[in-house]
Each structure stands twice: as structure tokens, then as C-alpha cells.
Amino acid sequence: MTESLNYPQSSASTDPAPAPPRPGTVEGAFWAFIAAPVIxxxxxxxxxxxxxxxxxxxxxxxxxxxxxxxxxxxDQAVNVTMIVAVVIAVVIAGLYLLFAFKLRAGRNWARIVLTVLAALQLLSVVTGQSTVGGYVAVLAAVIGVVLSFTGPSNAYFAAVKGRP
Known part of the structure; x- marks a missing residue:
């Protein structure tokens, strides 16, 4: 015989607080940080x-x-160098994308990591030779950094941090 146990329901809601609305500046930063590694x-x-x-x-x-x-x-040295460079680029792009999604979710640490990566990317372009694609990728990353540190973005990150 099975009996249904009736537990008293508490009047306080146990649902977590709803996520704060994501501002357009965070969305813009997200897409800029997506564009940078793709380019x-x-x-x-x-x-x-x-x-x-x-x-x-x-x-x-x-x-x-x-x-x-x-x-x-x-020829062998050229092939190995090119393959290693592409593998490294794919790994870095994958990490960039991971951090971009974490930024979109409101993780402040991801915003800081992406800022450091963008600074290193900018330093690389300034000190070495680059292609037009390299300059465009850096521009996208810098736009992402700027957008991620605007007032609405700062408020969003603070609201997400204060959520239980």
C-alpha cells in the first residue's frame, strides 16, 4: 500500500531570482568577441x-x-609550421569563444580574460607584421572590450554577481 505524503508548502518561493536583462552593450561585446576569432x-x-x-x-x-x-x-618545415600555427589558432579561437559565452552569461572574470587577450592581440599586431584580417580581428576585439566596460554592461555584471 502506498500513501502519498503531503508535505507543507512554504509560502516563500524557492525559485532563484530571474536573470537581469542583458543590455545591448553586452550583446554587442559578445558578437564582437565572436567575430574576432572567426576573422x-x-x-x-x-x-x-x-x-x-x-x-x-x-x-x-x-x-x-x-x-x-x-x-x-x-617543404617539411613549412608544412609543420603551418599546421602547428593553425592548431594553435584553433585552440585560441575555441578559448576566445568559451570566454565570450561566459561574458554573455555575466561572468566578470571572462570580461577580464577577454580584455587581456585583446590587449595581447593588439600588442602582437602593433609589434609584428599582420594582415588586413589581423587588423580587423583586433578592431573587433577592441570594440568588444569597450562595449563590455560601458555603464550598462557594468550594471549587468554587478547585477549578475549579486544574484544568488
């Missing part, structure tokens, strides 16, 4: 179109410096 990946994949030019430059440099690398060794 960067596209630019990284376009390097495969320049593979022969890169190999030719390495051969010329090898000959000018009296190097003893064969053409096959240079």
Missing part, C-alpha cells in the same frame, strides 16, 4: 594559399645564408 581563423586559413611563396622565401634565405637544408626539408 582570425579565416585569415589563418588563407595562409595556406601562400604556402609556395613562404617556401620560396625560406629557400632564398637558406641559400643566402649558406644553409645546408634541402628543398624537401624546407
Amino acid at each position: 582570425g581563423l579565416i585569415g589563418g586559413l588563407l595562409i595556406f594559399g601562400n604556402r609556395d611563396k613562404i617556401a620560396a622565401t625560406m629557400r632564398d634565405t637558406n641559400r643566402q645564408r649558406g644553409g645546408n637544408l634541402t628543398d624537401a626539408q624546407i
